[in-house]
Amino acid sequence: MIDRRRRQLLQFAAASASLAVLPGIGLASEPGLRAATPLGLPQVILARALRDERLDALVGGSELRDWRDPDQLRAWIAGSEVQLTATPTNVAANLYNRGVPVVLMNVNVWGTLGVLAREAPLTRLADLAGRQVGVPWRGDMPDLVLRYLLAREGLEVGRDLRITYQASPFETVQLFLAQRLDAAVLPEPMRTATRRQAGSLGLEPRELDLQQEWARLTGEAPALPQAGVICRRELLDAHPDWIAAVQRAVGEAVAWVNANPDAAAQLGAENAPLPAPVFEGAIARTRLEMRTAQEARPALEDFFSSLAELSSGFIGGGLPDDGFYLDKA
Amino acid sequence: MSVSSAAIPGQRIALLAYGFRPFFLLAALYAPLALVPWVGGLLQQLTLETGMPPLLWHAHEMLFGFVAAALAGFLLTAIPSWAKLAPLTGLPLLALVLLWLVGRLAMWLAGWFPPAVVAVANLAFPLTLVAWALPALVSLDGRRHLSLGGLLIAFVVSQLGFYLTWLDALPVRLVPLDWLHLAANLLLVTIAVTASRIVRVVAMAAVADSGAPGSVRFTPAREHLAVATLLVFVVADFVARGHPVTGWIALAAAAAQADRLAEWPWGRAMGRLYLLLLTLAYVWITLGLVLVGLSALLDGLPSYAGRHVLFLGAIGTAVLAVFCIAGLRHTGRPLQLPRPIWGALGCLLAATLLRNGVPLAWPQHYLVLGVVLPALLWLLAYGLYVLSYAGMLCRARPDGLPG
Numbered sequence: 001m002i003d004r005r006r007r008q009l010l011q012f013a014a015a016s017a018s019l020a021v022l023p024g025i026g027l028a029s030e031p032g033l034r035a036a037t038p039l040g041l042p043q044v045i046l047a048r049a050l051r052d053e054r055l056d057a058l059v060g061g062s063e064l065r066d067w068r069d070p071d072q073l074r075a076w077i078a079g080s081e082v083q084l085t086a087t088p089t090n091v092a093a094n095l096y097n098r099g100v101p102v103v104l105m106n107v108n109v110w111g112t113l114g115v116l117a118r119e120a121p122l123t124r125l126a127d128l129a130g131r132q133v134g135v136p137w138r139g140d141m142p143d144l145v146l147r148y149l150l151a152r153e154g155l156e157v158g159r160d161l162r163i164t165y166q167a168s169p170f171e172t173v174q175l176f177l178a179q180r181l182d183a184a185v186l187p188e189p190m191r192t193a194t195r196r197q198a199g200s201l202g203l204e205p206r207e208l209d210l211q212q213e214w215a216r217l218t219g220e221a222p223a224l225p226q227a228g229v230i231c232r233r234e235l236l237d238a239h240p241d242w243i244a245a246v247q248r249a250v251g252e253a254v255a256w257v258n259a260n261p262d263a264a265a266q267l268g269a270e271n272a273p274l275p276a277p278v279f280e281g282a283i284a285r286t287r288l289e290m291r292t293a294q295e296a297r298p299a300l301e302d303f304f305s306s307l308a309e310l311s312s313g314f315i316g317g318g319l320p321d322d323g324f325y326l327d328k329a
Numbered sequence: 330m331s332v333s334s335a336a337i338p339g340q341r342i343a344l345l346a347y348g349f350r351p352f353f354l355l356a357a358l359y360a361p362l363a364l365v366p367w368v369g370g371l372l373q374q375l376t377l378e379t380g381m382p383p384l385l386w387h388a389h390e391m392l393f394g395f396v397a398a399a400l401a402g403f404l405l406t407a408i409p410s411w412a413k414l415a416p417l418t419g420l421p422l423l424a425l426v427l428l429w430l431v432g433r434l435a436m437w438l439a440g441w442f443p444p445a446v447v448a449v450a451n452l453a454f455p456l457t458l459v460a461w462a463l464p465a466l467v468s469l470d471g472r473r474h475l476s477l478g479g480l481l482i483a484f485v486v487s488q489l490g491f492y493l494t495w496l497d498a499l500p501v502r503l504v505p506l507d508w509l510h511l512a513a514n515l516l517l518v519t520i521a522v523t524a525s526r527i528v529r530v531v532a533m534a535a536v537a538d539s540g541a542p543g544s545v546r547f548t549p550a551r552e553h554l555a556v557a558t559l560l561v562f563v564v565a566d567f568v569a570r571g572h573p574v575t576g577w578i579a580l581a582a583a584a585a586q587a588d589r590l591a592e593w594p595w596g597r598a599m600g601r602l603y604l605l606l607l608t609l610a611y612v613w614i615t616l617g618l619v620l621v622g623l624s625a626l627l628d629g630l631p632s633y634a635g636r637h638v639l640f641l642g643a644i645g646t647a648v649l650a651v652f653c654i655a656g657l658r659h660t661g662r663p664l665q666l667p668r669p670i671w672g673a674l675g676c677l678l679a680a681t682l683l684r685n686g687v688p689l690a691w692p693q694h695y696l697v698l699g700v701v702l703p704a705l706l707w708l709l710a711y712g713l714y715v716l717s718y719a720g721m722l723c724r725a726r727p728d729g730l731p732g
Contacts, residue, residue, distance in 0.1 A: 171693040178692035178699065179631040193373055197696075200371045202384035202506065275373055 033062035033242065035084045036076055040189050041257070041286055042086035042227050044268040044279065045108055048253035055245045066271070077102065077232065084231040084246065089300060090141055090307070090315050092230045096324045097317035101233035105247055105326045107296035108254050109227035111211035111287035113142055114191045116176065116198070117183040122206035125153040125213055131182035132162045136169040141226065142185045144307040144314060145210055152217040177201055185210070187226075189274055192281030211287060218306075223287055225300045236326070243326070247292070254290040257283060293325040343725040345419050347732045348405020349659055350722045351426045353652050356398035357715050359433070361708035363390035366437075368704045372696065378440020380447065381495060381505070386436065388509040391640070393451060393488050394433055396516060399648045401429070401458050403523075404481065406659055408462055412471030416732065417461065425461075428454040448492035455485040474526075480519045487512035510570060513640055514563040517614055520647045521556045521586070528593065528607055531654065534664060535601035536594050545594050555589040558582040562618065571632055576625025583618035590615060602666040606650035606674060613642030613681060620685070634689060641703070642681035645710075649673060652714055660721045661728035667717040673710040680706035 035050060037043040043066060049055070050062045065082065067073040070091050076082045078100050095102050121127045128150075135143045143165070150157060157163050166172045169186060173194045176184040186194060191207075198205045215222035229250055236243050257264040261283040268279035301319055308314050344350050367387035369375025379386040405425075409416040417425065435442060435450035442450075459481060465471045466478035491508035493499045525547075532545045562582040565575040590611055599605055620635025653666050680703040687699030726732060 166693060174695035174697075175692045178688040178695040179633070180688070180692040196373065197371055200367065200383040202382060273373075275376060277376065278373060 033059040033084060033246075034082045035062055035064045035086075036067050036073060036082040037064060037086040038073075038088075038227075039066055039068065039272050039274075040187070041109060041112065041268070041279075041282060041288065042229075043271055044257055044264050044283075045250060045253045045288070046086045046229070047267055047271055048256055048264070049246065049249035052245075052249040052252065055242075055249045058245050059239075059242050074100075077230075080232060083235045084229065086227060086229050088141055088227050089225050090304070092228065093304060093320050093324065094314075094316035095230070096320045097315060102230045102324075103233055103236050103326050104293040104296075104320075104324055105229045105231055105243065106250060106290060106292050107225045107228035107300060108250060108288060108290050109286065110223040110225060110289050110291075111209075111214075112188040112191075112226055112282075112285070113145055113185065113210040113224065114188070114285065115146075115183055115185050115208040115210065116191060116194055116205040117208070118176075118179060118198075118203060118205055119182070120206050122183070122208045124216070125149055125208070126155065127208075128183055129155060129160045132164060134164050134166055134172040134175050134181040134184040136166050136172045136186070138165040139311045139313060141307070141314075142187060144310050145214070145224065146185050147310055148306055149210065149213050149217055173197070176205075177203075179203070188286050189268075189272075189278050189282035192285065193274055193278045195281070196278065209285070220302070221299075223289070223299065225291075225296050225303050228293070228296070247326075251290040254288050258288055294327070297325055341419075344723050345422045346725065347659060348417055348422060348425075349402040349655050351422065352398045352402030352405065352429070353656060354715070354719060354722045355426065355429070356395050356402065356648070357652065357711045357718075359390075359398065360395045360711040361704070363387070363394050364704050364707065368700060371700060377437070379436075380439035380442070380444060385495070385505050385509065386439070388506070388513075389491065390433075390436055392509060392512045392516070393455070393491075394436065396644060396648060397455060397484075398429055399651065400481070400484070400516075400519070401425070401454075403651055403655065404458065404462055404477070406655055408465050408471065408474070411474050412465040412468050414465045414468075414471070425454070425457060428457055444492075444496050448496065452485075452489065452492070455481075455488060459485055476522055477519065480515055480522065484512055484515050484519075487515060507567060507570070510636075511563065511567045513636075513644065514559075514566055516644050517639060518556065518559050518563060520610060520614065520643065521559050523647075523651075524607065524611060525552050525556075527651075527654070528604075531604050531607060531664075532594050532598065535598035535604040538601055538664075539597045541594065541597040545592075547592050551585075551589050551592060555582075555585040558585040559614075566621075571625050573626055576622045579618045579622030579625065583615050583622060586611065586615040586618065602670055602674065603650070603654050603664055606646060606653065606666075606670075609674070609678070610643050610647035610650055613638050613646060617643055631688065635685070637684045638681060641684050641707070642677070645681070645707070646674075646677050649677060649710065649714060652718065656718050656721055659732055661726040661730055661732075662721070669713040669717045673713040673717075676706040676710035676713070679703075680710065 035046060037046045047064055050064055056062065067076065073085060073087060073091065074095065077085055077095060089107060092102060092104050115122065115128070117131070135146060137143060147157065155161060164181070166175065169190045172184050172186065173190060175181045176194060177197055184194065195205055195207065211222040211224055214220065214224060229246070231243060261280055264283055265276040265279035268274070269276040304315050304319055344354070364387070366375060366377040366379065367383050370377065370383045405417055408414060432451040432454050435447045439447045462481060463478055466475050487508045490499070490503070491505050494503050494505045494508060529547055536545055559582050562578050565578045569575050590608070593608055599608065617635045617638030620638055624630040624632055624634040653670055654664065657664055657666070683698055684703040688695055691698065
């Protein structure tokens, strides 16, 4: 049933995508900015950015809706229901490679993945040897980052450790809390939420930051270009001033979240079914940094190239070309 | 009913006419309430400063809040009839109720009070109960039931041990959870010991009531074996929880309980709700011990397997059974349980199956089906009890007798 729903959404997205390449369609005459975001820290950043008074005055008001499933986003963005969205970078590249006219504006989430394990030790990925690890969604970013790093660490899935996949992060969390998994790979804020829930059940989970492991195993910076903001190409063409204003507001929002984690956590709690302490923990464990698409491009291409080796479907084709990246800030 | 007990000192308020009345009612009301901070916290919907890990708070309140009130109600009612003693009623009973409430208040505000204050506020109630019960249980008439006095003292010692470990004032390597498991296991022994007294009466009543042929015969040696093996398990589980030897002892104790159950009337008489409730509680003890034993011996089962069969299933059902039976008997009513109690039984049965089965069979639905739904069923079970019995507990006996 889920598969059928998924297929229907994809078909709808594909049909919408073919229509959406026609210039002007979708923007219609509705005033204001229709934006979307997944739950979590991208929502906090975009919610803050859209509260910017100058931006608000410029675009004539805005709407921010949240999406829970990439298929839902694909349908929205391909059908021009939303003109701008926060999104994982691989979803952005996927949309672009499938012909949806989107432009990457910036990358602002640079590391949110971690491993929780029921028992010590967990100081490096090698400690997962012999354990059963739960991962939400096979082939998605958490899975590929984990498998890429495991290979670097010299661990072979199946031989050295077992990975089981769940249909959603919520299932992974529940399996971990029921103590039916030794470890779970989770993004923030699910990671902090789960750590707190485990505490309610008398568990004291250990935690490993996958960004630090990335740095240790690749020799690169502890930064993974995980999420940013994209917009539809025709929005950029019609209102370049709006895009510049959003870009500035997002930059200021990222700086605000880093400087005011308490207030940012409150803002997060207002918009999501998670309490402020979860967002506080998540902000402390996430690397938030505003980089324009052009600034982020080298790191992004390295990241995409590395992970696409494991799954060609990760970005839906080859590396996105110049048209994917917003020309200037 | 026009009969009034106003002439009897201390019984102007029917609710304070006998120990079981206020404590059964409060325990039943508190049973679901005590789950709220823990379930709410687990779902990230409620943050209560509990001053201790939420799991400890949850277990403490279920054991030393909910069950302690139930136990007090039971002892305050049973001991006067065993030891031919005047029951605690009126203002002294009210004072004891207030002591229990002080403990609850201290726990709900544990995040703001110094831990030592929380501990003292909580110990005052059980220590007062012991001070009242012990002289009666060493008296000539009460001596036959001294084993329950011993269990009560051990239960209070486990509570004291919990606070001392929590306050880091014990020089031994124990964690607070060890004491909570001990307290819960002692309650299983209390059920086994009490069953010897209650089941005899109830089983015979059920057989006579149902018109089933034959008589019921219980072998004391088999009852003693069941209690003795359970006691060995309690000790083993305290000193080496999860150890394979403890696992084998749990299985041996389960076998002894099953052997005891074999003597119960399993025919038509089991259709009587009062016997069915007690039997189900005992079946849960047996099954819980099997799961606890297997989880210590097999890698495939998580360490907590079976614990909620014992806690929620056995203790929760036994408490409901005592509430229902004593509630009728001591208010001068025939032993016919109100129909909604069938619903309460069903809720507890489903809650126990879900709380234990979901984490083992469908762990991907742990929070929703394994925690939230059982909590709602628990609320419904004790809600049905309150709906059915609140009137009886708050009103004077229809036969005009005291109590």
